Amino acid sequence: MPIDLNCDMGESFGAYPLGSDDAIVALVSSANIACGFHAGDPGAMRRTVRLAVEHGVAIGAHPGFPDLRGFGRRAMACSPEEIGDDLTYQIGALQAFCTAHGGRLRHVKPHGALYNMAAGNEELVRAIAQAIGRIDRNLLLVGLAGPDNSRMAAIAAEEGITMVFEAFPDRAYTAEGKLVSRQLPGAVIHDPFEAAERALRMVRDGVVAAIDGTIVEVSAQTLCIHGDNPEGLALAAAIRRRLEAADIAIQPMQPA
Numbered sequence: 399m400p401i402d403l404n405c406d407m408g409e410s411f412g413a414y415p416l417g418s419d420d421a422i423v424a425l426v427s428s429a430n431i432a433c434g435f436h437a438g439d440p441g442a443m444r445r446t447v448r449l450a451v452e453h454g455v456a457i458g459a460h461p462g463f464p465d466l467r468g469f470g471r472r473a474m475a476c477s478p479e480e481i482g483d484d485l486t487y488q489i490g491a492l493q494a495f496c497t498a499h500g501g502r503l504r505h506v507k508p509h510g511a512l513y514n515m516a517a518g519n520e521e522l523v524r525a526i527a528q529a530i531g532r533i534d535r536n537l538l539l540v541g542l543a544g545p546d547n548s549r550m551a552a553i554a555a556e557e558g559i560t561m562v563f564e565a566f567p568d569r570a571y572t573a574e575g576k577l578v579s580r581q582l583p584g585a586v587i588h589d590p591f592e593a594a595e596r597a598l599r600m601v602r603d604g605v606v607a608a609i610d611g612t613i614v615e616v617s618a619q620t621l622c623i624h625g626d627n628p629e630g631l632a633l634a635a636a637i638r639r640r641l642e643a644a645d646i647a648i649q650p651m652q653p654a
Contacts, residue, residue, distance in 0.1 A: 401601045402620035402651035403638060404428035404540075404564070406460055406509070408446030409437035409626060417625035423449050425634040427650045428456040428620065430507045430540075433488035436462035436470025443495050451501045456650035458540070461488035462509030470510035471580065478525035481512070485529040493533070505562065505651060506530050507540035517542040517576060520553050527557035538562045538651060543618035544575035562651045565606065565618035567597035568633055573612035584609060588629045590636035597621055597637045601646055620651040 407423070408431040409416045416437065423429065429450045432438030438446075450457045462470030464484060476484070489506060496503050508516055508526060516522045523541065530537050535558040541550055543563035551561045568587045570578040578585040587593050600606055604617045623634045638648060 399601065399645070400647040400649045400652070401618075401641065402427050402456075403623065403634070403641075403648055404430055404458070404507070404620050404651065405623045405630070405634065406430045406432070406625045407450075408432045408442045408460075410442045411437055411439050411466070418631045419446060419449060419625065421631050422623070422625060422634050423453045423455055425631075425638050426455060426623065427648050428458055428505065430458045430460035430505075430509075430622075431492055432509070433459055433461050433492050435464045435484065435488055436466065436509050443492060444499065447492070447495045447499050447501050451499055456504040457492075457496055457501050458505035458507050459489045459492045459503060460507050460509045461485050462512050470512070473511045473515060478521065481522070481525050482529040485526060486533065489530070489533055489537075503534070503537060505538040505540055507564070513542065514577060517544065518546050518550070520549070523550050523553045524557060527554040527559040531558045535559060538653065540564050540620065540651070542575075542577070543616040545615055547617055560653045562619045562653060563617060564620045564622055565600045565616040566622050567593040567600065567637055568622075568624055568627055568630075571606055571608045571614050571616075573608045573610050573614065575608075575614045575616070578609055586624075586627060588627070590629065590632045593633045594636040594640035598640050598644055598646075601641065602644065617654070619654055
């Protein structure tokens with residue numbers, strides 16, 4: 399019963415460091431690297447790509463809305479063409495760093511508001527898949543796991559793209575299977591034990607308890623740990639230990 403552990407990385411910007419990339423990279427199997435629009439810069443992209451290559455961690459692009467001030471977590475009213483152009487720009491930039499440093503781009507995981515807006519949104523998933531398909535149809539598209547996995551996967555497949563679905567042990571869920579807004583209390587889970595138990599249940603049973611106690615289906619091939627969470631390193635270590643103790647192998651994401 400293998401599972402991928404991914405972490406959002408490379409989110410430092412200029413003189414402002416963020417996350418514990420150097421330590422977390424040893425605990426995960428995939429890295430989602432910021433591409434300069436919501437966080438990161440060319441130097442951070444270079445350093446994070448090299449770090450992933452050195453540790454044998456699969457590399458993914460983490461493109462978002464052009465919103466450094468809001469860390470890409472604010473929705474923007476962009477057309478499908480604008481989103482496609484922004485994705486192409488960001489993915490292409492990270493792909494160049496991969497080529498320059500002996501890495502290979504494996505997946506694309508939209509960031510923040512773009513990711514949340516795409517959950518269950520056929521038009522947006524299609525626009526994202528089309529943009530990826532124009533670059534490399536071998537790239538996996540990561541989306542939020544939920545009851546509409548099959549429908550979203552079918553939309554992406556029509557554009558030649560394979561989707562992989564993701565769950566979040568360190569985030570609270572609504573009864574509808576969405577992530578609780580970070581503006582609400584309890585949206586982010588900071589306790590490593592709680593996060594580890596949630597991770598095990600997600601992998602073993604394919605479910606998670608929502609913030610109101612509702613049991614939500616989350617059939618996923620990858621689990622995300624947020625690098626900007628102050629407890630990110632402790633969470634990653636606890637989750638990995640709990641999964642390995644249950645004989646669950648950690649390996650880069652694969653299609654279902």
